[in-house]
Amino acid sequence: MDATQRVRAMLSFVQAADRGSFAAAARALGISSAAVGKNVAGLEGALGVRLMNRSTRSLQLTSEGQAFLQGAREAIDALDAAIDTVAAQRAHPQGRVRVSTSNAFGHRYLLPLLPRLAEKYPAIVMELDFDDRKVDIVRDGFDIAVRGGQLTDSSLESRHICNLVTVLVAAPSYLAKFGVPKRVHDLDHHRLIAVRFLTGQTSAWTFAVAGALQERLPEPCALVVSDPQAAVEAAVSGMGIAQIGLHHAWIHLKAGQLKVVLAKAHHSGSRSMALQYPHRALVAPRVRVTVDFLLQELAHAEALHASLSELQAFSA
Structure with missing residues (x-):
């Protein structure tokens, strides 16, 4: 294969691997499915190995295909970077x-x-x-x-x-109704808002107790959300105490919509x-x-x- 054929074949292979079919790769490249298949077959012939197993429904990379995919991406990135670098000398970044x-x-x-x-x-x-x-x-x-x-x-x-930096916050309306926690164990009697990520892991709260760091899960939970922003909004609405990033809380703290609790005991993380x-x-x-x-x-x-x-x- 000459250089032009190799580039065309690598583009077809990478697009097919990323998009899961020759048809989807063809649409992305603006060529026919048959051309994509021919390019991939030519690449396999030049390398002497099968890069992907294909059926009428799916494509599956072989171990050789997985290894080649990384190198092919780097080669295409290098070409893109070279073109961008030259273009930047005569035009604005694009x-x-x-x-x-x-x-x-x-x-x-x-x-x-x-x-x-x-x-x-x-x-x-x-x-x-x-x-x-x-x-x-x-x-x-x-x-x-x-x-x-x-x-x-x-x-x-x-x-x-x-x-x-993370902080524990609650709305003034919540604190007026349920009181302000003064010690860590006071949280046992409060409504806590937990953040459980899509991985299933619940974000723990960390406290400095007797010179050591201790983690505890926000239990008993009054609410569990999968999005930190949802925890912010729930705290602002008075649903309970939440641990949130200071950068998310800042605007609400300045507006008086949230107050910080247990600041001395809570460990903000690093x-x-x-x-x-x-x-x-x-x-x-x-x-x-x-x-x-x-x-x-x-x-x-x-x-x-x-x-x-x-x-x-x-x-x-």
Whole structure:
């Protein structure tokens, strides 16, 4: 196969693997299903191995196909980056930028920035995927992911956004009715709002007790939700006490809709929020300018950089 045939064949293979059929790959590439099948068959012939087993209903990658898929993606990314780099020398950054973000953070902090991003870089098309699951950036085809937690993936480039601080909060109306908890064990007699993620894991609450950290689940639960933003809204409505990120609570604390409880006993954690993207020799200009723009704008978001020392004014 010559270079042109190899590129065409790799594109057909990657699209077929990602989309699950030759027909879907053909629609994405603007060619016929027969052409996709011919390209994949030619690639297998050149390599001397079968890359995927296909039936009338499905495609299944072989072990050799799984290994080749990673290399093929990297090769296509390298081509895209090279084209973007050349184009950037004579034009503004352009193209699609796929971003994975959580529902709450994406809606509150990223969406409001898009009009200014579009004004500055009109040729960039943003795709925001709102999903609280942890994605595989490379496998799932994302350019950037906004992630929070203990970030340890060394295969990704991480750009720090902020530290993540959690607080226990309740609405003034709830505290007026049920009282303000003064000690950790007082929570046994309160209505607690739990966050249970789609993995089935319930977010634990951590307290500093007698010089040691102790975790407890928010039980007895008055409400269980799968979205942190839903926990915020439930707390604001007076349904109980919730543990939420300070960056989500901040606007409601300043508005007097929420109060902080057990601030001295509650341990806020040591997590962080970051923009992450794959390590590459060449980062596409469309990705680089998007990352730089988002970091610059998010650096000015008051709620993301509020500190624990500022919470005293909002304690119940």
